Amino acid sequence: MIKKAVIPAAGLGTRFLPATKAQPKEMLPIIDTPTIQYVVQECVDSGIEDILIISGKGKRSIEDHFDRNIELESRIQEKEDEAIYNQLRHIENMANIHFIRQKELNGLGDAIYHARFHCGNEPFAVLLGDTIIDSVIPVTQQLIDSYEQYQQTVIAVETVPWEKVSRYGIVGGTKLSDKILQLTELIEKPDRDKAPSNLAIAGRYILTPEIFPALEKTQRGKGNEIQLTDALRLMMKTESIVATQIEGKRYDIGNKLDFLKTTVEFALRRKEFSKPFEQFLRETIKRLDEQVK
Ligand code: UTP
Numbered sequence: 001m002i003k004k005a006v007i008p009a010a011g012l013g014t015r016f017l018p019a020t021k022a023q024p025k026e027m028l029p030i031i032d033t034p035t036i037q038y039v040v041q042e043c044v045d046s047g048i049e050d051i052l053i054i055s056g057k058g059k060r061s062i063e064d065h066f067d068r069n070i071e072l073e074s075r076i077q078e079k080e081d082e083a084i085y086n087q088l089r090h091i092e093n094m095a096n097i098h099f100i101r102q103k104e105l106n107g108l109g110d111a112i113y114h115a116r117f118h119c120g121n122e123p124f125a126v127l128l129g130d131t132i133i134d135s136v137i138p139v140t141q142q143l144i145d146s147y148e149q150y151q152q153t154v155i156a157v158e159t160v161p162w163e164k165v166s167r168y169g170i171v172g173g174t175k176l177s178d179k180i181l182q183l184t185e186l187i188e189k190p191d192r193d194k195a196p197s198n199l200a201i202a203g204r205y206i207l208t209p210e211i212f213p214a215l216e217k218t219q220r221g222k223g224n225e226i227q228l229t230d231a232l233r234l235m236m237k238t239e240s241i242v243a244t245q246i247e248g249k250r251y252d253i254g255n256k257l258d259f260l261k262t263t264v265e266f267a268l269r270r271k272e273f274s275k276p277f278e279q280f281l282r283e284t285i286k287r288l289d290e291q292v293k
Pocket of ligand 1: 012013107110111129
């Protein structure tokens with residue numbers, strides 16, 4: 001049983017400056033909901049209610065978002081806006097959320113190392129705080145299913161175009177089933193001709209506690225940071241790791257263009273916006289087409 005999740009959310013978000021100068025990128029909203037709330041919802045939908053958020057400098061608004069705001073609630077009650085009131089109460093009751101601060105930004109591996117006392121000897125899920133994955137079955141649930149079958153560390157992977165493999169962590173291995181690979185290779189940003197596959201790491205993991213000694217032994221790598229991928233590669237020498245090809249669509253909110261695309265796609269699905277927003281998009285495209293003519 002996987003009962004705990006860790007959400008690293010301490011990073012600087014330099015790709016989204018200047019918006020992230022004084023606010024966490026994990027709080028950037030897709031329409032009206034902060035990115036990290038979608039991530040917490042994925043945990044809850046996967047049966048996990050104990051969540052450790054790795055926080056840091058300038059990230060207080062994440063704590064405030066999941067805390068109770070009685071003054072705001074009573075103001076909304078006075079306005080008799082029941083729908084919003086219920087949403088506010090839902091957010092503060094979603095899960096048992098704990099916070100720990102990563103004082104120095106030493107990378108994703110170091111962020112996860114901060115969870116060692118919280119997770120102890122149990123396997124746990126990791127969900128990147130700036131990545132939403134839209135799917136029918138929550139992706140963390142898909143990974144938990146793989147963990148229950150194989151009792152090994154599980155990495156979520158997705159197919160990416162071959163010309164983009166050099167932007168991702170890429171896995172290689174032998175097929176155990178249609179969607180599952182036994183890992184033999186884990187390469188960070190390989191050249192296209194060196195990539196063992198076009199399956200990229202997708203920002204969700206189930207890690208066993210063996211990751212902590214591996215992280216201790218991991219030397220600083222790219223960007224002078226402790227990289228999770230390096231620790232996993234080290235761990236692979238003694239432990240087996242599987243990769244699960246996920247069913248879902250990944251949105252990296254930390255990237256400005258992806259953020260825009262996500263907003264458009266999610267807005268088209270929202271009942272109150274879909275019609276007028278679709279009309280706006282059609283008119284915009286028509287105007288663009290006319291300009292080209
Ligand atoms: P990223 O590498 O996307 O985050 O890490 P970043 O460093 O903030 O991004 P840029 O490149 O500067 O824009 C993925 C997740 O891991 C967290 C981030 O907050 C993000 O949610 N992270 C990253 C940490 O918690 N600590 C770190 O030291 C690095």
